[in-house]
Amino acid sequence: MFVHIRNGLLFFVLFASFGCKKNDGFTHDPSKPITVTSFSPAAGPLGTEILIKGGNFVTDTSRVKVSINGVPLLVVGVKGDEIMAVITQKTDVGPIVVAIDKGSGASASSFNYTYSYKVITLAGSGTGGYNDGIGTGASFNFNGVRGQLCVDDKLNVYVADGGNQRIRKIAADGTVSTIAGSGINGHVDGAAGSAQFNNPCGTAIDKDGNIYVSERNGNSIRKIASDGTVSTYASGSGAGYNELTSVVINKNTGAVYWSDFYGDGVYRLKNGSLDKPINHSLPCTITMDPQGNIYATHYDDQQVWKYTYNATTDVFDNGVAIAGTSHVSGMADGVGTAATFARPWGTALDSKGNLYVSGQGGGDKSNCVRMLTPDTWTVTTIAGVGDNTGYIDGFNSDARFNQPTGIAVDKNNDFYVLDMGNNRIRKIILQ
Numbered sequence: 001m002f003v004h005i006r007n008g009l010l011f012f013v014l015f016a017s018f019g020c021k022k023n024d025g026f027t028h029d030p031s032k033p034i035t036v037t038s039f040s041p042a043a044g045p046l047g048t049e050i051l052i053k054g055g056n057f058v059t060d061t062s063r064v065k066v067s068i069n070g071v072p073l074l075v076v077g078v079k080g081d082e083i084m085a086v087i088t089q090k091t092d093v094g095p096i097v098v099a100i101d102k103g104s105g106a107s108a109s110s111f112n113y114t115y116s117y118k119v120i121t122l123a124g125s126g127t128g129g130y131n132d133g134i135g136t137g138a139s140f141n142f143n144g145v146r147g148q149l150c151v152d153d154k155l156n157v158y159v160a161d162g163g164n165q166r167i168r169k170i171a172a173d174g175t176v177s178t179i180a181g182s183g184i185n186g187h188v189d190g191a192a193g194s195a196q197f198n199n200p201c202g203t204a205i206d207k208d209g210n211i212y213v214s215e216r217n218g219n220s221i222r223k224i225a226s227d228g229t230v231s232t233y234a235s236g237s238g239a240g241y242n243e244l245t246s247v248v249i250n251k252n253t254g255a256v257y258w259s260d261f262y263g264d265g266v267y268r269l270k271n272g273s274l275d276k277p278i279n280h281s282l283p284c285t286i287t288m289d290p291q292g293n294i295y296a297t298h299y300d301d302q303q304v305w306k307y308t309y310n311a312t313t314d315v316f317d318n319g320v321a322i323a324g325t326s327h328v329s330g331m332a333d334g335v336g337t338a339a340t341f342a343r344p345w346g347t348a349l350d351s352k353g354n355l356y357v358s359g360q361g362g363g364d365k366s367n368c369v370r371m372l373t374p375d376t377w378t379v380t381t382i383a384g385v386g387d388n389t390g391y392i393d394g395f396n397s398d399a400r401f402n403q404p405t406g407i408a409v410d411k412n413n414d415f416y417v418l419d420m421g422n423n424r425i426r427k428i429i430l431q
Contacts, residue, residue: 026080028058034105039096043112044087046431049076050096050111052083058100068111069094087113090430116431117369117382119392119399122157122416123170124424126391130164130183138176140164142420145216146345146360148202148246148285148406149418149425157408157416158211159425160200167200167213167224170425179211180224187218192228202246202258202285202406214244214258221247221258221269233269240267240274246285246406250292252311259283259296266294266307277316278307285406287347287355295322295355297344302329303337304344304357304372322377323357331365331386339379342366342386346407348415356382358417361389361403368401369417369428383428391422401426 036054044050050073058064059078066073066083068091076084083098091113095106121136129139145162152158155172158179166181179192186196198218205211211224212233220235221244233256235241242262249256255270257277266278266286282299289295292309294316303324307316323339330340342365346358353374359366368384383399390400402421409415415428 026057026059028056028100030101030103032056034098034100034103036096036098036105036107039107039109039111042109043114045114045116046087046090048087050085050087052085052096052098052107053081054083054098054105055081056100056105057081057083057098063100065099067097067099068092068113090115117396117399118429118431119383119394120427120429121393122425122427123174123176124419124422126422126424128163128423130161130166132168132176132178134176135174140168140423140425142405142418142423144420145199145201146245146284146405146420147200147418148214148346149408149416150203150205150211151408151410151416152205152209153411155410155412157425158203158205159418160203160213160406162199162201162216165197165200167197167203167211180228180230187220187232189222189231190229192224192230195222195230197222201244204247204249204256206249206254207251212247212249212256214247216243216245218244220244221256234274236274239263240276245283248286248288248294250288252292253314257286257288257294259286261299266296278319280305280319284345284360285347287349289349289353295347295349297341297347297357299343301326302341302343304341304347304355322355323372323379329364331368331381333370333379333381335379336377341370344370345405346418348407348409350409350413351411352413356407356409356415358404358407359386360405361401361421367404369404369407369415389421391419391424393426 039052066085071091073085097106125139128141131139141163143163147160149159157170159168169179188196199216201216202214213222219241221233223233245261247258264281284297286296294307303321305319306322307319324341329342332340344357345360348356355372357370361367365387368386371382384401392400404417405420406418417426
């Protein structure tokens with residue numbers, strides 16, 4: 001399947017000009033090397049047609065294999081010293097390899113795959129309410145609770161539905177079900193259907209499939225077992241238990257961390273002991289990489305910080321701002337602290353170490369999703385437009401959000417965004 005009709009029409013022409021099998025004076029000699037001398041263009045997205053020039057090709061396209069990083073391209077045709085191929089999958093950055101029978105040759109330079117971000121609606125009717133169902137047949141009511149979400153290896157998304165006082169599950173096919181919560185604001189443990197939550201805000205899943213929930217106003221971390229039974233994992237008042245906006249789990253140590261917005265820091269419960277390993281004002285949400293390092297958005301700072309974890313001593317450093325200009329609001333992309341944010345909120349990491357930040361919209365110009373690359377922490381807006389509120393599915397800046405808060409990344413490096421103002425869960429497909 002090709003992403004643009006234009007490409008499909010072009011293939012017809014390419015087959016006509018490249019697809020003939022007469023040798024045109026060019027023959028393949030298996031005793032000599034296959035060469036790739038150049039290709040054009042040097043970069044492009046899914047559907048890009050690449051003209052490859054070289055030598056010792058064969059005009060029988062069934063014998064020609066073209067790949068980048070082991071990902072096969074569609075070979076449209078061969079004519080003499082030229083091959084026409086098409087990008088049909090994500091290839092990342094790498095040389096172009098031409099293989100014929102048992103021989104192969106590679107380009108000296110690399111093709112740079114350009115990713116596109118396709119925003120679709122996974123679930124939610126857009127009208128605040130409560131209804132389980134499939135896709136847009138379901139309803140959420142976030143009611144101003146800036147929720148976070150998480151996703152498991154089976155692509156189930158777990159959503160804190162703050163206005164409905166419930167925890168919802170969205171299967172990969174968009175089917176929405178309620179896994180816990182009676183809909184009554186309160187604090188009651190027990191069976192899934194009778195449990196009560198007080199503005200659930202964040203979700204996280206441990207290695208055993210238990211779901212942990214942070215409550216914005218309930219002063220608690222709740223735990224939902226695989227059978228739906230709800231229990232209180234941590235609870236209190238004062239330090240560590242003010243406004244719990246997100247929760248993460250170190251799957252190596254089993255420690256549970258949460259951001260306490262008005263507690264001005266990140267708290268940790270490990271082996272029954274509560275401490276405050278990170279002390280910084282107004283943390284919004286946190287995410288953790290495989291090494292145990294924590295990334296946090298900070299509301300007043302208008303910045304994203306990284307706190308480096310020492311597994312030997314079990315302590316964090318004092319942190320460093322990796323992106324955003326201190327106390328300056330804006331939506332400028334750029335490198336590290338030269339970029340600006342407007343009340344950044346949600347955070348998530350992909351498998352390549354890229355950090356994603358979703359804004360919270362509302363009165364702030366942050367109705368978009370930004371990407372921070374791990375090399376220089378360069379900030380790029382990948383979906384939505386900061387100062388443009390709305391609801392539009394589409395690619396990159398054509399899409400529109402309304403107060404996006406939580407964000408999660410799955411094993412395929414696709415994203416899920418809790419679009420609070422639209423009462424929808426959006427999915428961003430990496431193409």
